[in-house]
Amino acid sequence: MQIAVSGGKGGTGKSTVAINLAIALRERYDLVLADLDVEAPNDHLLLGVELANEEPVELFMPRFDYGKCTRCRKCAEVCEEHAIITMRDGTPFLMPNLCSGCAACEIVCPVPGAILPGKKLMGHTYLTETPYGFPLVTGRLLEGEERAMPIVSRAKKRAQGLGKELLMVDTAAGTSNTVSKALEDSRLIIAVTEPTPLGIHDGELILRLAKLMEIPAVVVVNRSDLGDVAKVHEIAGEYGAEVIAEIPYSENIIRSYVKGRPIVLTDYPEAGLFREIASRVVEFLGGGE
Amino acid sequence: MQLVIASGKGGVGKSTVTASLLYLLKDEYRFVAVDADADAPNLDLLLGVERWEEERELVGAKVARINTESCIRCGICQERCPYDCIKVIDGDYVVSELTCEGCNVCGLVCPVPGTISLDEVRSGVVRKTTTRYGFPLISAQLDVGRPNSGKLVTEEKEWAKKLMGELGLKHMVVDSAAGIGCQVIASIGGADLTILVAEPTPASLSDVQRAYKVVQHFRQPAYLIINKADFNPGFTALREWAEAEGIPILGEIPYDRAIPRSMSMLKPFVEAFPDSKAADAMREIAERVREEILK
Ligand code: SF4
Ligand code: SF4
Ligand code: SF4
Ligand code: SF4
16 A cells, blocks of 8 residues: 655655654554655655665666667667667767667667667665664665656665555655656555645645546645645645645754654654644554554 | 756755845846746746746657557556556556656557557647746746656757847846756756755755756856755754865855745745845845856
8 A cells, every 4th residue: 555745846844744754654554665756865864864775776778789780770760769869871879868768779679689788877776774663765866867767666666565564655846757656556645735825836736646646635734824824725625635734834843854853753742743644644544553 | 158046955945046136136137037947837936927928838748558449458568668657457558648758668569550659748838928027037837747858948948048149138047946857957958057055954965965966967167055044053064065065155045034925925035025134145145146157
């Protein structure tokens, strides 16, 4: 079973909600948290752990054996990314940055062995034990690489492979197809938003994506006293998503964030808010245990 | 000159800083602003844009579709899709349009010709307006579930360049997306320099370091603005990193409630709250941008 924490806009406190919720849900489920914000993964920092058990994510990258290549250009024609350019005589060259590793070129090449399976490193996945009773899987895109999709997909598989009762994913901001990939197979999306015009605008996009994917969504309003909460309720209502929590702006949350000590483990009153979100999620999932 | 504002992490105030910087520079310099965060554009909101003068649809994203009539349900496409985008729903093989990257591998391996087609779909819009401050803004909005392609940003920058020629503008200011993926690479690539915005937290430091590696990849100079500079007094690692890397710090903006409040007013904070501490800091930063960057 999978649930996702997402939010249209960056910096709304999505990761804060994700890690605190994971800690609170740990009492009810055997779970794994997957940080699929592969361009800027931060859950490990908020949990105060160092990434461990690194595994490379390598992609196919064509290498041409010019001794065998007949210069038929088929590989270049089929490449949707236009990653292969050909010289006047048909000699193919790869522009590695554009290559998505899909292997379409290899599939169409009529000459066995003209395209060799080279590899390029795109990023890494990590499996880190945390002191909170659940493991964290993290995907991390290499700087300078453009494609987040393979990392998201591989990190998600690694987390699924652990066979836990509950997989909680923390997605990137936005609504691109890598976010869809992270959300896919979720039973519930917890959309974290802010009541500012920007937060509302981006929050609506994530609700729209949830609707397209036919996944039920609930809304958590962060920094709820810094804007127009009624407007968030109104838009959530339009998408049939219930607002399950309002978290006011809190110095305590910021302090715990900065110290790497999750607020749900403290005695601050805000801890109760996250426990409340957790019990609403448990309710939605129909129990636990 | 083409300058980019980037942060690695979302939510550190990059766009609010950009909006205020544009506001402070608008009378002296002729520039076009580009919002390169097509996944979650917001510079238009921060600049109070109400309508677009011109919009262009962007097609070009591709998604595979399976004709269930001729499909023999052999499963080869599902096995070979590099991104796991093909599911079996009620016995039919179906492409998940919201995750498909459009590589056409499924179409190449399918044994029944014509069963899988690769269809062009809309990926989003690129649009242009003239802000109430007089400078033009190019922005884009990616459609929900489309590949987050750098092509959209490239398209925006091309339009911006054309405008520069038509209107005799000297500079392009690009507000890049968060992260370090294709949109950020398309933003930073071809620029002259990058201004990084970060806040003193471990997460922001980690992300800005990653963004800086992209800047280094393009061998560009970088500058740093520290936002919410007083919000974590014990944390000196951000400043130390900048010093060690030789990245000049353009200035530090203190945490100030004026900033979130100005966002609700849909105005740059230097305009909405010119007497705030944050506005003072921002004016000093603009001064340094004038002296050291735009000259
Ligand atoms: S692997 Fe795919 S993207 Fe890369 S060169 Fe071959 S066809 Fe093009
Ligand atoms: S398809 Fe194969 S043989 Fe033809 S140009 Fe490409 S590498 Fe050479
Ligand atoms: S086009 Fe590529 S990504 Fe899309 S379903 Fe086919 S193989 Fe998968
Ligand atoms: S490869 Fe073609 S025939 Fe086989 S399941 Fe896929 S679409 Fe159907």
